[in-house]
Amino acid sequence: MKPLISIILVNWNGKKWLKECLDSLMVQTYKNFEIILVDNNSSDGSVEFVHSDYPEVIVVQNRENLGFSGGNNIGYQKSRGEYVLLLNNDTRVERNFLEEFVKAFYEIPNLGSVQSKLILMYEPAKLDVCGSYWTDIGFLYHYGYAKDTLDPKYNRKMPFFSNKGASMMLKREVIEKVGLFDHDFWCYYEETDLCHRLWLAGYECWYYPTAVCYHAMGGTAVRFSNSFLQFHNFKNKLASFLKNFEWVTLAKFLPIYLVLNVLLSFVWLFQGKYKHFFSLYKAIFWNLIHLLDTMNKRKEVQKLRVRSDKSIFKKVKRNPTIRYYFGLLIGIEKYVDKF
Numbered sequence: 001m002k003p004l005i006s007i008i009l010v011n012w013n014g015k016k017w018l019k020e021c022l023d024s025l026m027v028q029t030y031k032n033f034e035i036i037l038v039d040n041n042s043s044d045g046s047v048e049f050v051h052s053d054y055p056e057v058i059v060v061q062n063r064e065n066l067g068f069s070g071g072n073n074i075g076y077q078k079s080r081g082e083y084v085l086l087l088n089n090d091t092r093v094e095r096n097f098l099e100e101f102v103k104a105f106y107e108i109p110n111l112g113s114v115q116s117k118l119i120l121m122y123e124p125a126k127l128d129v130c131g132s133y134w135t136d137i138g139f140l141y142h143y144g145y146a147k148d149t150l151d152p153k154y155n156r157k158m159p160f161f162s163n164k165g166a167s168m169m170l171k172r173e174v175i176e177k178v179g180l181f182d183h184d185f186w187c188y189y190e191e192t193d194l195c196h197r198l199w200l201a202g203y204e205c206w207y208y209p210t211a212v213c214y215h216a217m218g219g220t221a222v223r224f225s226n227s228f229l230q231f232h233n234f235k236n237k238l239a240s241f242l243k244n245f246e247w248v249t250l251a252k253f254l255p256i257y258l259v260l261n262v263l264l265s266f267v268w269l270f271q272g273k274y275k276h277f278f279s280l281y282k283a284i285f286w287n288l289i290h291l292l293d294t295m296n297k298r299k300e301v302q303k304l305r306v307r308s309d310k311s312i313f314k315k316v317k318r319n320p321t322i323r324y325y326f327g328l329l330i331g332i333e334k335y336v337d338k339f
Contacts, residue, residue, distance in 0.1 A: 001032060002030065002031075002032045002102075003032065003081070003082035003083055003102070004032050004033065004034065004080060004081040004082055004083070005030070005032065005033040005034075005081045005082075005083045005084075005085055005098055005101075005102070005169075006033070006034050006036060006075075006076075006079035006080060006081030006083070006084050006085065007025065007033055007034065007035045007036065007085045007087055008036050008038065008071075008072055008075035008076065008079065008084065008085065008086055008087065009021065009035065009036070009037045009038065009075075009087055009088075009089050010038045010040065010068055010071030010072055010075065010088075010089065011037055011038065011039050011040065011042060011046050011071075011089045012039070012040040012041070012042055012065055012071075013042045013043060013044040013046065014042070014044075014046060014089040014090065015042070015044045015045055015046040015049055016044075017089045017090040017091075017216065018037075018046060018049060018050060018089060019049075019053070020092045021087075021089055021090070021091050021092060021093075022035070022050070022053075022054050022057065024091075024092045024093045024094075024095075024097075025093065026054075027095055028093075028095060028096075028097060028098045028099070029095055029096050029098070029099045030096075030097075030098035030099040030102065033081070033085075033098060034058060034079070034080065034081065035054075035056070035057045035058065036057075036058045036059075036060060036075045036078050036079055037050055037057050037058070037059050037060070038060045038062065038071040038072070038074050038075040039059060039060065039061050039062060040062050040064070040065040040066055040067070040070075040071050041061075041062055041063060041064050041065050047059055047061060058078060060074055060075060060078055062074065066186075067185075067186035067187045068165065068181075068186070068187045068188075068190060069181035069182060069183060069184075069185045069186060069187065069190045070181075070183060070186070072086055072165075072180060072181055073180050073181055073183060076175065076180050079172075081172065082171065082172055083102060083105070083169055083170070083171060083172065084169065084170050084171075084172055084175060085098075085101070085167075085168070085169045086165050086166075086167075086168045086169070086170075086191075087166070087167055087213075088165075088166040088167070088215065090121075090215065090216035090217070091121075091166065091167060091213050091214060091215050091216070092121065092213070092214045093116075093167075093211075093212070093213045093214070094211075094212045094213075096211075097116065097211050097212060097213060098211075100116075100208070100210040100211040100212075101114065101116060101169050101208065101211040102169075103208075103210070104157070104169075104206065104208040104211070105169075105171065107157075108157070108204070108206050108208075109204075110202060110203055110204050111171075111203065111204055111206060112170065112171070112174045112178075112195075112198035112199075112201070112203025112204055112205060113163050113168055113169065113170045113174070113194070113195060113198055113203070113205045113206075114163065114168070114169050114170075114205070114206050114207070114208045114211075115130075115131055115160075115163035115164055115167060115168050115205075115206070115207050115208070116167040116168075116169075116208060116209075116211035116212060116213045117130075117154075117155070117207075117208075117209040117210070117211060117212045117213065118130075118164060118166060118167055118213055118214075118215045119149055119212065119213070119214050119215065120146075120214070120215065120217065121214040121215055121216040121217075122216065124149065124214065125148065125149055125150075126146050126147065126148070126149060127144045127145070127146065127147050127148075127149055127154055128144075128145075128164070128166070128215045128217060129142045129143065129144050129145050129164055130143045130144035130154055130158070130160070130207045130209075131143055131144075131158075131160025131161075131162060131163055131164065131205070131206075131207045132160055132161055132162040132164070132192065133160060133161050133316055133317060133318035134161040134312075134313060134316055134317045134318075135317065135318070135319050135320070136252075136253060136256075136317070136319055137253060137256050137257060137260065137319075138237075138241070138253045138254065138256065138257030138260075139257070139260075139325065140161070140162065140192065141318055141319070141320045141324065143160065143318075154209070155209045156209065157206055157207060157208050157209065158206065158207050159204050159205060159206050159207075159315055159316055160195075160205055160206065160207055160316055161192070161195065161196070161199070161205070161312075161316035161317070162191060162192035162195040162196070162205065163191060163195055163205050163206075163207070164191060165190065165191035166213070166215050167211075167213040167215070168191060174198065174203055177201060177304075178194070178197045178198055178201050178203075178304055179194075179197070180194065181193070181194060182236075182239070182240075182243075182297070184236075184239065184290070184293075185232070185236045185239070185240075186232055187229065187232050188229060188232045188233040188236055189232075189233060189236035189237050189240060190236065192240065193236065193239075193240040193243070193244070196240065196244045197244065197301060197304060199307060199312045199316070200244065200301065200302075200304050200305045200306070200307060200312075201304040201305070201306060202306040202307060204315075205316075226276065227273070227275035227276045227278075227279045228279075230276055230279040230280070230283075231279035231280075231282050231283050232283075234261065234279065234280055234283035234284075235282075235283035235286050235287065238283060238284070238287045239287055239290070239294050241254060241257075242287070242291075242294050242295070242298060243294060243297050243298045243301045244298075244301055245309060246308070246309045248309075249309045261280055262280070264280075265277050265280040265281070
């Protein structure tokens with residue numbers, strides 16, 4: 001019998017996405033799977049809808065919104081599968097999605113996690129992202145962002161520093177060793193922090209394009225203010241850096257990273273985005289008052305280390321040109337280089 005796959009869907013007021021997502025899972029060619037819907041205290045009837053129309057789905061109801069990290073951690077505790085698939089609720093997958101996804105673990109040595117091909121649901125000629133490389137200045141390089149879905153260079157399997165948590169599969173035995181998400185990472189950068197731990201522990205993170213998923217992007221995140229998301233994004237990045245990197249690595253890139261973010265905060269200030277401006281300094285303050293907790297986490301993370309930062313960077317560090325960052329900053333795709 002084929003191994004059981006546990007599919008974890010975290011949901012918060014995402015009822016409008018659930019039918020398309022669940023219908024695509026129910027017709028999979030791979031049949032041995034369970035679906036665990038973790039509901040973060042929705043008020044839009046999501047739970048009632050799933051109970052009524054998809055009684056085979058295991059529903060876990062949280063009394064508060066635990067975010068993406070907390071929701072997935074709860075879902076994992078309820079799961080039984082040899083493989084665990086983290087899947088956003090604003091997705092639709094092809095019929096052979098699970099069949100193809102599992103193949104990656106038989107083909108790629110030391111595989112810790114794998115991301116499917118992510119296609120923009122409403123712009124199917126464009127990719128979401130293949131995965132993310134590390135860079136010398138601490139910002140991730142999101143490879144394949146908004147590129148041609150059919151371009152051959154985005155349709156080959158390859159390793160990345162980080163997979164995207166919208167469609168990401170892991171082995172249970174790997175999660176048992178390195179853990180799943182940091183409970184303090186309510187949203188954003190949680191999957192990169194996890195992937196970093198996987199690399200430290202001797203595993204690898206890959207992109208596997210024959211498993212295809214369509215992603216609406218930000219189906220839930222758009223309900224939160226951008227400044228709120230920026231706070232969590234920057235807060236989590238700093239905490240992850242402090243936990244995972246060697247001290248010599250931090251000394252090389254962290255000052256540059258902080259200076260660039262301070263400059264960005266003043267761009268926001270001049271634009272009148274005052275909440276954005278303060279979100280950066282709130283994130284720094286959060287890390288200062290939680291520094292002892294972070295250092296305790298660091299001790300545990302570093303016990304996993306079997307690889308140096310330098311050896312990891314040889315496989316998954318890549319620096320784009322300045323035009324790439326300019327394109328992300330102003331949100332205009334034409335400025336992003338084609339690599």
